[in-house]
Amino acid sequence: MTASNLAAAPSASMPALDLAAPAVLQVRGLEKSFKKRQVLKGLDWSVPSGRVVGLLGRNGAGKTTLLRCLLGLSPIDGGSIELFGDPMLEPGGDRMHRVGFVPQTFDLFPWMKVRAYLDFTAAFYARWDATLVDRLLNEWELDAKQKIGELSQGQRQKLAIVRAIAPDPDLLVLDEPVASLDPQARRAFMGELLALMRAPGKTVIFSTHITADLERADADIALLRDGRIQFTRPLAELRESLRRVVFTRAEGWSHAPVVAGALKSHVQGEQAVLLIENPLLDSLHAFADRENASLRVETPTLEDLFVELA
Amino acid sequence: MNVIRQLWMQLFRRLPVVVVVANLARVAAVYFAFRTWDGSPRMMPLTATLFGLATWIWHIGQGHLLRVLCMPESFLLPQFRRRLLEYGAVDGLMWVLVPTLVAAALHAPYLLLVACGSLLLASLGLTMGANRTAGLYIWPIFVLFGWMPRLFLEILEQALQSPLTPLLLIAASMLLLQLSIRPLLRIEDREPDTSPLESTSLGRTASRSIPGELRRTGAFTRRISALFDRASQRAMDRALAMYEKYPTFTRRMVLVRRLLLPHDNPEAIALRIAMVAVIVGFYFFAVMHRQHFNPVIIGGYAIMVSVSRFPQLNAGMVRMRPNMADLYLTLAPETRSEYQKTISDALIVLVPISILTALIYTALGAVLVHADDPWHMLFVAAIVSASASLAALAVHLVGPEGMTGRRLVNAVLIFGVMGVYWGGYWLVGWAGYVIGGSVLASITLGFSFGAWFAAQREYQLRSPCFDTPIG
Numbered sequence: 001m002t003a004s005n006l007a008a009a010p011s012a013s014m015p016a017l018d019l020a021a022p023a024v025l026q027v028r029g030l031e032k033s034f035k036k037r038q039v040l041k042g043l044d045w046s047v048p049s050g051r052v053v054g055l056l057g058r059n060g061a062g063k064t065t066l067l068r069c070l071l072g073l074s075p076i077d078g079g080s081i082e083l084f085g086d087p088m089l090e091p092g093g094d095r096m097h098r099v100g101f102v103p104q105t106f107d108l109f110p111w112m113k114v115r116a117y118l119d120f121t122a123a124f125y126a127r128w129d130a131t132l133v134d135r136l137l138n139e140w141e142l143d144a145k146q147k148i149g150e151l152s153q154g155q156r157q158k159l160a161i162v163r164a165i166a167p168d169p170d171l172l173v174l175d176e177p178v179a180s181l182d183p184q185a186r187r188a189f190m191g192e193l194l195a196l197m198r199a200p201g202k203t204v205i206f207s208t209h210i211t212a213d214l215e216r217a218d219a220d221i222a223l224l225r226d227g228r229i230q231f232t233r234p235l236a237e238l239r240e241s242l243r244r245v246v247f248t249r250a251e252g253w254s255h256a257p258v259v260a261g262a263l264k265s266h267v268q269g270e271q272a273v274l275l276i277e278n279p280l281l282d283s284l285h286a287f288a289d290r291e292n293a294s295l296r297v298e299t300p301t302l303e304d305l306f307v308e309l310a
Numbered sequence: 311m312n313v314i315r316q317l318w319m320q321l322f323r324r325l326p327v328v329v330v331v332a333n334l335a336r337v338a339a340v341y342f343a344f345r346t347w348d349g350s351p352r353m354m355p356l357t358a359t360l361f362g363l364a365t366w367i368w369h370i371g372q373g374h375l376l377r378v379l380c381m382p383e384s385f386l387l388p389q390f391r392r393r394l395l396e397y398g399a400v401d402g403l404m405w406v407l408v409p410t411l412v413a414a415a416l417h418a419p420y421l422l423l424v425a426c427g428s429l430l431l432a433s434l435g436l437t438m439g440a441n442r443t444a445g446l447y448i449w450p451i452f453v454l455f456g457w458m459p460r461l462f463l464e465i466l467e468q469a470l471q472s473p474l475t476p477l478l479l480i481a482a483s484m485l486l487l488q489l490s491i492r493p494l495l496r497i498e499d500r501e502p503d504t505s506p507l508e509s510t511s512l513g514r515t516a517s518r519s520i521p522g523e524l525r526r527t528g529a530f531t532r533r534i535s536a537l538f539d540r541a542s543q544r545a546m547d548r549a550l551a552m553y554e555k556y557p558t559f560t561r562r563m564v565l566v567r568r569l570l571l572p573h574d575n576p577e578a579i580a581l582r583i584a585m586v587a588v589i590v591g592f593y594f595f596a597v598m599h600r601q602h603f604n605p606v607i608i609g610g611y612a613i614m615v616s617v618s619r620f621p622q623l624n625a626g627m628v629r630m631r632p633n634m635a636d637l638y639l640t641l642a643p644e645t646r647s648e649y650q651k652t653i654s655d656a657l658i659v660l661v662p663i664s665i666l667t668a669l670i671y672t673a674l675g676a677v678l679v680h681a682d683d684p685w686h687m688l689f690v691a692a693i694v695s696a697s698a699s700l701a702a703l704a705v706h707l708v709g710p711e712g713m714t715g716r717r718l719v720n721a722v723l724i725f726g727v728m729g730v731y732w733g734g735y736w737l738v739g740w741a742g743y744v745i746g747g748s749v750l751a752s753i754t755l756g757f758s759f760g761a762w763f764a765a766q767r768e769y770q771l772r773s774p775c776f777d778t779p780i781g
Contacts, residue, residue, distance in 0.1 A: 072385070072497065073382040073383065073385070073386070074382070074497070074499050075497060090385070091385040091386050091390075092385070092390075093389075094388065094389075096386055096387065096389070096390075097388045099386060101383070101386055103383060108384075110779075111323065111324055112323060119316065120316045120320070121387065123313040123315075123316040124313055124389065124390065125387075126388070149778070149779070
């Protein structure tokens with residue numbers, strides 16, 4: 001069994017995503033290559049409205065490529081993308097008022113001052129929360145008179161976040177938004193994000209390696225691997241259904257035990273470690289007794305899940 | 311209107327010098343326009359010329375601005391394309407319609423031609439600012455002018471009378487706008503960044519990509535770049551292999567050079583010279599029918615082309631700064647001054663490369679135009695290019711880092727080189743190879759060695775800087 005089974009065969013006990021909610025984003029058969037390297041291979045994905053979705057994947061899995069393709073910032077080779085119900089052939093139209101984006105690296109307009117850049121951007125938007133901008137500039141200690149080129153990477157990231165949330169977007173797409181932020185700024189950012197999400201109909205997609213943030217936001221987890229979204233499931237569901245099972249015995253293990261529902265397994269000295277979906281505890285205990293091993297069942301952290309599945 | 315005001319303000323923020331120069335020319339045009347109103351109709355050509363110059367310069371700035379604004383992320387701004395179109399319409403109103411109305415009020419002749427000519431000048435400026443290789447489209451016109459000036463003037467005279475000329479000008483403007491703006495509005499994947507110190511000779515100008523700017527290259531450029539990249543990789547592999555075999559100081563310096571100057575290895579230099587030879591060969595073929603070739607111009611041009619590498623060195627070194635920290639740590643110098651000396655010693659290899667390039671270009675020019683005295687040209691070129699290269703390296707190593715300052719220094723250097731070549735050619739012709747050559751060499755080389763040693767000392771006194779440039 002692989003991680004894709006999580007998407008293909010959710011257990012009856014798990015509440016599925018709210019499929020009744022209208023999809024903000026609908027992706028079908030998305031393909032994208034760079035020269036001869038295929039990054040996205042017929043990717044299908046649906047993101048319902050009103051969710052925080054954490055996009056997880058290893059380095060080079062194609063997270064940034066996927067997010068840029070979703071917004072039309074990178075031309076696609078095949079498939080289709082619908083944003084707010086309309087085909088996303090290129091970024092344009094009034095729906096852009098409803099989209100906020102924080103790129104992985106912010107290296108635009110280095111000669112502009114912070115205030116000038118925000119004024120320039122604000123001019124394009126129908127909604128622009130100037131009070132929020134002033135508050136965040138103040139709280140995040142961004143000097144409005146400083147040139148963007150003079151800001152540190154973390155400060156640029158903060159500016160990109162301010163710029164993205166100021167138009168009060170319905171869909172916020174963030175590409176590793178907290179990678180360069182210090183813990184205080186990260187916490188403040190998450191606070192703003194959660195506040196934004198309190199309004200109805202707001203959707204956030206963000207890629208990150210800091211799984212603690214996803215746990216704090218109680219996000220849905222989407223795993224990108226092998227050019228496809230392997231599953232999109234609420235974190236609580238994953239936590240409830242997946243268990244880390246450790247069998248220990250003195251003589252060790254020649255190979256990992258085969259157990260029903262095992263998604264991933266490996267042997268570590270005296271221990272055999274398995275990630276199991278909906279484990280049957282009675283049968284695990286029976287197996288442990290039979291093999292003369294002790295049994296330990298743990299609830300995995302999201303980081304454990306990521307390490308095992310990604 | 312707020313969007314249009316914001317877009318308009320960007321030019322003031324990004325290119326204030328262009329704004330000032332263009333507006334000075336416009337104010338002068340308005341002044342002479344009023345003089346025309348007062349009854350001095352002879353001022354009209356001057357007014358038109360000044361206004362044409364202002365239009366052209368202003369729109370070069372607008373083209374440059376468009377180039378830096380049209381990043382993929384900008385297209386996420388609501389109605390970005392439409393706002394640009396509206397801004398273009400307002401710009402057209404200011405620079406084409408209003409001036410035409412003023413010209414009509416002044417009872418200027420060829421009113422329709424003035425309007426269409428303004429549009430063409432604006433489009434030309436926009437194209438030149440937006441597309442760094444736009445010169446390739448405009449160059450053939452000047453080739454035609456140089457090849458057959460009489461025919462060109464006859465065409466011009468006929469065009470002034472023809473009712474079809476305004477239509478032709480509008481069509482040419484539309485074509486230029488299509489060529490300049492369309493690629494900018496296309497969203498493409500970012501190409502990997504190249505070394506700021508690369509030199510493929512595909513763009514001899516000092517204006518390299520702006521930080522964060524999307525590199526837009528055609529298939530031909532990509533193929534040539536791939537050839538250069540492969541050559542630099544092979545050179546780096548060879549240098550590494552030699553260093554691993556016998557790690558001497560000289561071989562370490564070769565490694566530093568291969569890293570800093572990826573396209574200044576023998577293979578890449580040969581490729582670059584071959585490419586320039588093809589372009590220059592085409593140019594000479596195109597203008598072959600001109601009767602008089604001044605050897606001074608050919609030699610001066612050859613040296614100018616060879617020293618055009620140095621302004622890029624200045625800009626490239628500034629952009630390389632953040633990466634230089636890695637080199638600093640790798641070299642692990644005893645002192646900061648030692649590191650600075652390593653860098654300046656590594657860069658001095660550009661001087662013999664520049665001399666070799668100038669001599670090859672001069673020889674090529676001499677052969678193509680059947681010069682009467684090619685040895686005379688080569689002799690002077692050898693002395694002047696040596697001194698010019700050394701002086702150029704010196705001034706760009708410690709010279710101003712700002713775009714305007716760099717361009718000023720470069721302009722002074724280029725005119726200086728042309729003047730020295732002209733003077734040197736005359737001196738050697740008048741006093742002979744031995745005396746003339748000795749005088750020329752002692753003056754020019756004395757000056758350039760002095761400049762180089764002073765610059766090197768100054769560079770070594772400076773602390774290495776690894777800060778990211780502001781852009």
